Structures are given as structure tokens and as C-alpha cells.
Amino acid sequence: MDLDAVRTFVVAAEVGQFQEAAAELAVTQQAVSKRIAALERTLGVRLFTRTPRGAELTIDGQAFLPHARELLRVAERAVASVRVGSRPLRVDVIASRGAASGLMRDFHRAYPEVELDVVMLHDIEAAVSAIRSGVIDATFRAVAMPGRALPEDVESVRVLDESLQLFTGPAHALADARSVTMAQLVGHRIWMPGIVPGTEWGAYYDDLVAAFGLTIEATGPNFGSDALLDTVADTPALATFMGERTRLVWPAGYGLRRIPVTDPEPVYPHSLLWRRDNPHPALATLRAHLAGMAGGHGAAGTWVPGWVIQR
Secondary structure (H helix, E strand, C coil): CCHHHHHHHHHHHHHCCHHHHHHHHCCCHHHHHHHHHHHHHHHCCCCEEEECCEEEECHHHHHHHHHHHHHHHHHHHHHHHHCCCCCCEEEECCCCCCHHHHHHHHHHHHCCCCCEEEECCCCHHHHHHHHHHCCCCEEEECCCECCECCCCCEEEEEEEEEEEEEEECCCCCCCCCCCEEHHHHCCCEEECCCCCCCCHHHHHHHHHHHHHCCEEECCCCCCCHHHHHHHHHHCCCEEEEEECCCCCCCCHHHCCEEEEEECCEEEEEEEEEEECCCCCHHHHHHHHHHHHHCCCCCCCCEECCCCCCCC
């Protein structure tokens, strides 16, 4: 149903004359007559009766009027729901305890007036597709991936290089070290059941293994971080990698250790991705906020895979 015709009908019904309706709508009287006639053909009824005093509603016109007004209200609400700046900024952070979630919490504290809708998408392809379709406004990812260049309409900027730390229980052979080198990790079992093939973090750890001869095991079901901490605390032969900004809490009796890794220091590159023509004003605010917080990347003594975009 043509909403312009419905709007014209409502105005004509309220003012009682097609000429006055034309003046209010800034169209010609002929345009008003054509719109009303088209609406009557769509509905299959007469809506107005012409009288010497103007135009009066027929019984069908009277019945249709409240519904026509509701149609216009619904249309206005629909437009308002997607009007620039009127909806929350929707951002994918991958996981609730990771660095990206922390960056968004910092943003919320700095800009509490900005409405946010935080989601967690698993796969980079799904996230990029959601950006391009407008389902989300931005996502945090390590970009790009081998053989997977970003689409031309998607832009990225590197916002955080997060150091990886070795996470061990109290009985692990490296538990008392103040730091460990990559060479010292060779031969130790590093258990990471959350690695999913085809994800950007899966590609990251594949390259880490290839570059330094590490042993990373992704066997067994992933029951989440609490189960991972339980197992690492109780198993002297196992350790895991954890981002330095990953928020974790464990019982004091576990005696878990976070140990810096050096020579080189592996860092996980977090980038913000968005569609180039996304007009949401809060997206520009988020980008400016992250630019103000971002430290340098590509520092001497650090390592990232060769496919990571260096900007």
C-alpha cells in the first residue's frame, strides 16, 4: 500500500478539502485526487463523497481512517528504529572475558550516554558478513587471514597488540620462572581446547607452532575457561596461553601463575573492522576513543604472523 496515498487520505480527511490538503502536503490538487483515486482502487471502495463544502468521508472512509493513522504511526516508528544515531551501536567482541570486551567496557565508562548492543560472533566470515549487511556496526578481529583479504567496503585499524602469557599450575616445571623464552617452551605441552580451525585465532596459533616448534594441543571438548583453569591447576604437565588482558578469577588455592613470554614476545593483534559507509555517529566516537587509547604496534622484540595487516 502506498504510504504517500495513505498520508494524503488522512490529511484530506482532517481538513475536509482536497485543495487544502494539497497546500498542506505541498503538492497540486490534481496529485491529491490521483493519490486518493489510486488508494480507492487498491481498497476497492469509495473513501470520499464530493459535496459543495468539500470532501466528506464515506462509511468505508470513516472505517479506514483510524487504521490509516495507525499505518502512518507504524511507518514512522519503523523509520525511527533505523534513523542514524537512534539505535544502539552494535559491536561484536567474540568473547565476554577477552581484551575486546575490556576495550568496550572502557568505552562505555568514557561515554555512558552511548547506547551499546554487544554481541559475540564466532567466525570471522560471519562477522564480516554481518558488518556488510548492517547486522552489526563493528567487530574486533585479527586481520587479515591467509588467502582471505577483506572486502573493499570493509575497513580496519589495528587498535591493540595484546601480549600472550604462559599460564601454569604451581607444580609445572616453569611455574617459578619470572619469564620464559619461546625456546624454553619447546617440548612443553600447551593445551588450548578453544582453538577452532578456520578462525583467525586458529590461524594465529598454527603460525606460532610453525615458527617456533611448539606443541599446542587442542584435543578434548571445550568446557570453558573455568574447566581449563581446573585442569591446568591440577596437571603439572600442562600449561596454556592466555592474553594478558583476559579477565579470569580462580580460587586462591589453585596457585596459578601468569608468566611473561619473551625472545620474541608473541602478541595477538586486535583490529577494529567496520563498513566504510556506516553513518552511525557512535562508530566515529568509538574509533576516536580507540585511537586515543592505542599504543604502538610492531614493536621490536614482538612477533605476529606475516599475514597480519601492519596498520
